[in-house]
Amino acid sequence: MDAENSLGDTVRAAPELAVTLRVNGVHWELNLDARVTLLDALRERLGLTGTKKGCDQGACGACTVLVDGKRVLSCLMLTATCEGRDVLTIEGLSENETLHRVQEAFVRHDGFQCGFCTPGQIMSAVALLSEGRATSDEDIREFMSGNICRCGAYPNIVAAIRDAAGRGGDAGV
Amino acid sequence: MREFEYVQATDVSQAVAAVTGDPATSYLAGGTTQIDLMKDGVLGPDRLIDITRLPLRGITRSDGAIRIGALTTMEELAADLTIMERLPVVREALLLGASTQLRNMATIGGNLLQRTRCRYFRDITCACNKREPGSGCSALEGFHRMHAILGTSEHCIATHGSDLAVALVALDAIVHVRGLNGERAIPLTEFYVVPGDTPQVENVLAHGELITAVEVLLLPEDARSGYLKVRDRVSYEFALVSAAVALVMEDGVIREGRIGLGGVATLPWRAYRAEEVLRGRPAQTDTFQAAAEAALEGATPHRDNAFKVELAKRTVVRALSTTAGEDS
Numbered sequence: 001m002d003a004e005n006s007l008g009d010t011v012r013a014a015p016e017l018a019v020t021l022r023v024n025g026v027h028w029e030l031n032l033d034a035r036v037t038l039l040d041a042l043r044e045r046l047g048l049t050g051t052k053k054g055c056d057q058g059a060c061g062a063c064t065v066l067v068d069g070k071r072v073l074s075c076l077m078l079t080a081t082c083e084g085r086d087v088l089t090i091e092g093l094s095e096n097e098t099l100h101r102v103q104e105a106f107v108r109h110d111g112f113q114c115g116f117c118t119p120g121q122i123m124s125a126v127a128l129l130s131e132g133r134a135t136s137d138e139d140i141r142e143f144m145s146g147n148i149c150r151c152g153a154y155p156n157i158v159a160a161i162r163d164a165a166g167r168g169g170d171a172g173v
Numbered sequence: 174m175r176e177f178e179y180v181q182a183t184d185v186s187q188a189v190a191a192v193t194g195d196p197a198t199s200y201l202a203g204g205t206t207q208i209d210l211m212k213d214g215v216l217g218p219d220r221l222i223d224i225t226r227l228p229l230r231g232i233t234r235s236d237g238a239i240r241i242g243a244l245t246t247m248e249e250l251a252a253d254l255t256i257m258e259r260l261p262v263v264r265e266a267l268l269l270g271a272s273t274q275l276r277n278m279a280t281i282g283g284n285l286l287q288r289t290r291c292r293y294f295r296d297i298t299c300a301c302n303k304r305e306p307g308s309g310c311s312a313l314e315g316f317h318r319m320h321a322i323l324g325t326s327e328h329c330i331a332t333h334g335s336d337l338a339v340a341l342v343a344l345d346a347i348v349h350v351r352g353l354n355g356e357r358a359i360p361l362t363e364f365y366v367v368p369g370d371t372p373q374v375e376n377v378l379a380h381g382e383l384i385t386a387v388e389v390l391l392l393p394e395d396a397r398s399g400y401l402k403v404r405d406r407v408s409y410e411f412a413l414v415s416a417a418v419a420l421v422m423e424d425g426v427i428r429e430g431r432i433g434l435g436g437v438a439t440l441p442w443r444a445y446r447a448e449e450v451l452r453g454r455p456a457q458t459d460t461f462q463a464a465a466e467a468a469l470e471g472a473t474p475h476r477d478n479a480f481k482v483e484l485a486k487r488t489v490v491r492a493l494s495t496t497a498g499e500d501s
Contacts, residue, residue: 033176034176034177034178034179035176035177037208056212057209057213058205058209058275061272061274064274070248070277071274072274072278073205073274073278076204076208076209076275076278078201078204080179080223081201081204081223081225127273131273141407142407142408143273145407145408145409146271146273147272
């Protein structure tokens with residue numbers, strides 16, 4: 001029912017929607033407004049603030065997560081469409097205290113400056129390795145181009161990914 | 174974002190009926206344009222029908238053709254073996270568009286229906302005949318360096334942003350559509366319409382008609398094809414100019430040539446006159462230059478995008494010579 005007052009849409013009691021999904025291996029049942037993006041659900045509902053809100057319009061890549069193993073932009077994805085899906089965020093990458101080898105490589109090569117784009121860079125790089133595309137610096141740059149770094153840490157990001165690609169035969173997540 | 178109701182479709186016919194019956198209901202596929210424009214307030218449907226779980230996904234090859242389910246993602250299509258071997262122009266156009274993240278989300282049907290990147294269309298505080306018919310066009314006197322020089326009108330000069338559609342239009346792809354009254358097949362070359370005095374109308378689909386598949390005839394085995402995209406950045410940027418070309422040659426003479434142009438037109442542009450120039454002539458620079466002249470004949474540049482005329486000609490020449498010259 002619409003609230004009849006001058007504020008209109010903003011004070012409506014939005015219909016809630018039940019969504020079940022897995023995030024970093026944990027099963028969640030959420031009730032949320034259909035408008036809530038996966039990015040906002042992760043950050044505001046699940047407290048997983050590692051995934052960053054940069055542009056919020058699909059241009060910067062800071063919100064990159066893996067859904068069913070594929071990298072996507074969580075800011076352009078409605079949570080409702082993730083029913084039954086498996087989501088992996090930066091928080092789910094390490095095993096206990098052991099960093100994922102892409103995380104390690106970013107540390108080793110100083111693949112960041114301010115760090116805001118880093119979770120998106122790392123999730124994208126993890127996917128890049130499983131896609132088998134980290135075969136040359138040129139390909140790394142091309143297939144990482146959806147992740148913007150305004151500090152310009154690109155040379156170290158490329159070095160980190162090159163390094164991670166060379167370590168361990170299995171490029172899986 | 175305006176409030177809306179979300180429905181997950183489980184059946185194609187029901188989805189088509191639901192959208193056709195209500196002008197305020199829209200389909201949701203990959204969402205990379207739809208959600209973005211809803212956030213900006215450009216689109217504000219009452220109801221979204223999520224079609225992503227409908228069985229309209231996957232690629233099948235039959236004799237001499239490939240049929241692409243409308244919900245196949247850009248990444249899935251780019252990875253297809255037939256596309257790699259027989260239609261490199263399609264693979265190149267796909268991989269030069271967007272980013273891997275977006276290509277994992279965006280569907281082929283949605284790619285064809287993507288909305289323009291014109292900043293005035295996307296900014297609801299500006300006049301835009303496409304968004305609000307009759308309100309005027311802010312781009313005509315505004316910032317229009319990226320805008321169209323072919324197929325324009327005094328009401329709209331917005332470009333169509335798809336790379337894939339440029340390749341598919343050059344390949345005479347067929348769009349299969351489902352409506353309330355059954356199916357129909359539309360050549361992609363007849364799918365889009367120039368803005369004229371109704372820029373809000375971008376294609377021949379009626380509200381509720383759903384793209385179910387795209388069919389592409391394979392090029393002859395000895396054909397060559399390629400996509401050249403010229404832009405302000407090396408990657409992850411829309412085209413200033415792009416050219417999709419395909420050539421069938423015999424002893425250095427062009428038997429058949431196809432040319433699609435992107436970034437310069439209000440729709441994915443097929444350069445028929447340039448193709449006529451190519452036919453029967455030797456695959457060499459003066460032929461390509463003559464084709465490029467023909468392709469840009471009648472161009473209507475504005476204050477800031479006149480450079481696109483020359484850039485487009487050079488892009489056509491480069492695309493044709495690269496594609497023709499791989500073994501010479």
